[in-house]
Every structure is written in structure tokens, then in C-alpha cells.
């Protein structure tokens with residue numbers, strides 16, 4: 001890592017230069033070390049910001065629910081939406097669907113979602129029966145028939 005090199009070599013070199021009485025060289029080195037330090041601080045801040053953005057996305061992902069067709073945003077006591085499935089899956093954006101008489105329309109990708117007439121149609125069950133397959137045991141040592 002860069003920071004390890006920074007600590008292991010830079011400071012030691014500066015110290016050695018001081019010990020050798022090469023103060024101007026030591027000063028120049030200290031200045032470049034300071035610049036590196038500031039650059040690392042800046043990078044660190046940027047990474048922190050990135051982490052918090054990722055945490056926000058994960059938090060949002062926790063609250064987004066898929067109904068088999070569209071997404072809904074679930075808050076404590078509130079359900080917002082629906083949102084476009086295509087836009088969220090592709091761009092991570094929650095785009096409100098505009099309601100028409102028989103369908104919802106995404107203003108961004110122009111995707112259409114039929115408004116289910118029957119409640120039964122809206123409840124798409126995604127559960128599949130779990131199949132348990134017995135695995136064949138593989139013998140560790142295969143007995144060979146000597147011919």
C-alpha cells in the first residue's frame with residue numbers, strides 16, 4: 001500500500017538526511033511527504049463519502065419491494081410507488097409510474113405496466129417448491145478391478 005511506503009521509507013529517509021546534516025534535502029523531502037499526506041487525506045475523505053453513498057443504496061435496497069411486476073418503496077407506515085422495474089434494475093433509479101386508465105407508464109423508459117383487474121393476478125407467487133435431491137456419495141477410493 002502507498003501509505004505503508006509513505007511511512008516506512010519517507011520518514012526514515014528524512015531522518016537519515018537530518019542525521020547526515022543534509023537539512024535542505026531533508027526539508028524538501030518533508031515538503032513532498034506533506035503533499036503526499038494531504039493527497040491521502042483527500043482520498044480518504046472521498047472514500048468515506050463513497051462508503052456512505054453505498055450504505056444509502058443498501059439501505060434503500062432494503063426498503064424496496066418487488067411485487068412481481070413493479071417496485072414499491074416501503075417506509076415505516078407508508079408505501080410509495082409504484083416505480084419502474086426496468087429503470088431500477090438498470091440504473092438504480094426509482095422512477096414513478098404514471099397511472100393511466102388501464103396501465104402505468106414510465107416517463108423515463110416508456111415502459112408499460114398493466115394494471116391488474118383481478119386481485120388474484122396481482123399476487124404473483126414467486127415461491128417454487130423446494131426440491132431436495134439426494135446426492136450420490138462419491139467413494140474416496142475407487143476400487144479398480146485388476147485384470
Ligand SMILES: [Zn+2]
Pocket residue numbers: 084085086087088095106107108109110111
Ligand atoms: Zn422506466
